[in-house]
Amino acid sequence: MHDIKAIRDNPAAFDAGLARRGLPPVAAELLKIDADRRDHVQKLQDAQARRNAASKEIGEAMKAGDKARAEALKAEMGSIKDFIASGEAVEREIDKKLDAALAVIPNLPLDEVPDGKDETGNVEVRRWGQQPTFAFEARQHFDIGEWLGLMDFETAAKIAGARFVVMKGQLARMERALAQFMLDLQTGEKGYTEHYVPYMVNDSAVFGTNQLPKFAEDLFRTTDGRWLIPTAEVSLTNLVRETILEEKDLPLRLTAYTPCFRAEAGAAGRDTRGMIRQHQFSKVELVSITTPEQSRGELERMTGAAESVLQKLGLHYRVMRLCTGDMGFGSRMTYDLEVWLPGQNAFREISSCSVCGDFQARRMDARYKPADGKGTRYVHTLNGSGLAVGRTIVAILENYQNADGTVTIPEALRPYMGGAERIVRG
Known part of the structure; x- marks a missing residue:
């Protein structure tokens, strides 16, 4: 299994290694899945941060007697919880997609390995x-x-x-x-x-x-x-x-x-x-x-x-x-x-x-x-x-x-x- 971070750091070298095995480039495809995953993870982290902040704001609203704001914040909390629950399932699916793509890619040859078709x-x-x-x-x-x-x-x-x-x-x-x-x-x-x-x-x-x-x-x-x-x-x-x-x-x-x-x-x-x-x-x-x-x-x-x-x-x-x-x-x-x-x-x-x-x-x-x-x-x-x-x-x-x-x-x-x-x- 390849390290996606190493591919991210040097996609050209990764594709060059595959080319020596007679295989087409795949770094761009892998990095697209990786980018989707990181973007989705960031959204989940943002949602979790907002959930924590909203929880604190609910306490402050209740303390101030602002019942309407507290209820609005609770409704927001509910939608955030739903997003996080579904978002974690989506994250698992993206992880599975990335792992499946990486699992069928062969190892890269060392520099001293001679090039050849067979x-x-x-x-x-x-x-x-x-x-x-x-x-x-x-x-x-x-x-x-x-x-x-x-x-x-x-x-x-x-x-x-x-x-x-x-x-x-x-x-x-x-x-x-x-x-x-x-x-x-x-x-x-x-x-x-x-x-x-x-x-x-x-x-x-x-x-x-x-x-x-x-x-x-x-x-x-x-x-x-x-x-x-x-x-x-x-x-x-x-x-x-x-x-x-x-x-x-x-x-x-x-x-x-x-x-x-x-x-x-x-x-x-x-x-x-x-x-x-x-x-x-x-x-x-x-x-x-x-x-x-x-x-x-x-x-x-x-x-x-x-x-x-x-x-x-x-x-x-x-x-x-x-x-x-x-x-x-x-x-x-x-x-x-x-x-x-x-x-x-x-x-x-x-x-x-x-x-x-x-x-x-x-x-x-x-x-x-x-x-x-x-x-x-x-x-x-x-x-x-x-x-x-x-x-x-x-x-x-x-x-x-x-x-x-x-x-x-x-x-x-x-x-x-x-x-x-x-x-x-x-």
């Missing part, structure tokens, strides 16, 4: 590792998993429909092993505190992390009006909603392993085979709550924490700085980690790490007390994947595949796999 405008920042080479034609993960007899899309479709998978044996264990490995790394080495959080949340929670109102079609809703989380970002970030933190306690670094549920409403025809884009998947999420001064540096730290998973697993990847046309709605700047998939002969996203500034904090009313004790300020929020578990399985299967169809287990993961060195046909 993913072709993204900029590579760095690479790590080397692409593996094979003496045979590399296969895609679903061919490997199905040949192993451990990945079943057909049965999953019978149970739930398209974009689901059943894994068993060593692949099912790898799902669990990766989650434990990632959590141990993020909590033991990177300073994140593990949480167990709700997988279903209310309207306020998904509004707070900007999935509502604009992206309702991307979510699944329960029969009692709750929402299945698309990512643990929703639950973790909302832990600080409607709270005032102390600056000495920041940054907060939070993590959770959860299932994630996405309707994939805009993904028709994309990645229809395999585990790249599913309605249900698991992820280890990273969230940071910081001061404004810390947030930019925290983005680099969080990205490094996500990269460490790929490095320990020996997976070749690159870091991309997303352009203005490819960033998420609530982001001010995003790094995507793209892992190399030999079966696809392409890099694919496995993590996004974003800094949101105070955009989410304003929606959640999450603030902190500065160390100098002067008032309160909105916190800054960040979120990232550390990592998406299903896509990590995809990357391991494709990068560690062998000519005989087996898959070598990365050394870092073997302690979590009972010491096994390979995944063999089940």
Whole structure:
């Protein structure tokens, strides 16, 4: 959510930020609603001041024995009370109109974000590792998993429909092993505190992390009006909603392993085979709550924490700085980690790490007390994947595949796999 005062102070800069995202100017429209609201509030304040003065004048008229004036003042008081009562309802409607207009406007990009219309405008920042080479034609993960007899899309479709998978044996264990490995790394080495959080949340929670109102079609809703989380970002970030933190306690670094549920409403025809884009998947999420001064540096730290998973697993990847046309709605700047998939002969996203500034904090009313004790300020929020578990399985299967169809287990993961060195046909 944007600060209407900041828009009022510099409407040209606000529209310029939206233009970088390829959006039309809206500052004038917002400021018209804001001006109507302020004008109406002033009228209410004037009416309240007149009501107070009239009350005093009634007492003076009664004391002076001027009954006619007292009655006239009482009649005026009645009309003022009626105006104030209806005026407060009008004020609420104007507030609602302004909030609704602000709620669908995306965050503004930082200056260092490259301009661009889509993913072709993204900029590579760095690479790590080397692409593996094979003496045979590399296969895609679903061919490997199905040949192993451990990945079943057909049965999953019978149970739930398209974009689901059943894994068993060593692949099912790898799902669990990766989650434990990632959590141990993020909590033991990177300073994140593990949480167990709700997988279903209310309207306020998904509004707070900007999935509502604009992206309702991307979510699944329960029969009692709750929402299945698309990512643990929703639950973790909302832990600080409607709270005032102390600056000495920041940054907060939070993590959770959860299932994630996405309707994939805009993904028709994309990645229809395999585990790249599913309605249900698991992820280890990273969230940071910081001061404004810390947030930019925290983005680099969080990205490094996500990269460490790929490095320990020996997976070749690159870091991309997303352009203005490819960033998420609530982001001010995003790094995507793209892992190399030999079966696809392409890099694919496995993590996004974003800094949101105070955009989410304003929606959640999450603030902190500065160390100098002067008032309160909105916190800054960040979120990232550390990592998406299903896509990590995809990357391991494709990068560690062998000519005989087996898959070598990365050394870092073997302690979590009972010491096994390979995944063999089940």
